[in-house]
Amino acid sequence: MALLLEERYRLTAGVINHEAVLSHLESVLKAFATKPEYSEFYIGITGNLERRRREHQSEKPTYKLMCPIYSEQSIVLADSFHNLESAAINRFSQGIRHPETGQVLLRCENSARGSQAKNWLYLLVG
Numbered sequence: 001m002a003l004l005l006e007e008r009y010r011l012t013a014g015v016i017n018h019e020a021v022l023s024h025l026e027s028v029l030k031a032f033a034t035k036p037e038y039s040e041f042y043i044g045i046t047g048n049l050e051r052r053r054r055e056h057q058s059e060k061p062t063y064k065l066m067c068p069i070y071s072e073q074s075i076v077l078a079d080s081f082h083n084l085e086s087a088a089i090n091r092f093s094q095g096i097r098h099p100e101t102g103q104v105l106l107r108c109e110n111s112a113r114g115s116q117a118k119n120w121l122y123l124l125v126g
Contacts, residue, residue: 063126
C-alpha cells in the first residue's frame with residue numbers, strides 16, 4: 001500500500017515559538033487517536049519530504065499517512081529546528097491516551113536520536 005502524503009495538517013510557516021508547533025502536533029495526534037483505524041505514530045524531521053516518504057513506504061509498510069506538520073523556511077541557528085524533533089518525541093513518547101480511561105490509543109514508535117539539521121517536521125500514522 002502506498003504511503004500517502006497528507007498536507008492538510010501543516011501549520012502555517014513562520015511560527016517562532018516551538019511550543020506552538022508542539023501544541024499543534026498534539027491536536028493532530030489527538031484527532032488521529034479518535035479514529036480506530038490508526039494505532040501508532042512516528043515523528044520525524046527531514047530536508048526532503050518526497051525522498052523520506054519513499055524511504056518510509058518501503059521501511060515502514062504499516063503506516064498509511066505522512067503528514068507534514070511544520071516547515072522552517074531557513075535555519076537561523078544550526079540546531080533550532082533540529083531540537084524540535086527530540087522535544088516532540090520526548091513529549092509524546094508515552095503515546096496518546098484516552099482522557100478518561102488512560103488507555104493508549106496511539107503508540108509512539110520512535111525515540112529521539114541525533115541527525116543532521118533538517119527543516120520539515122512530519123508525522124507518520126498507521
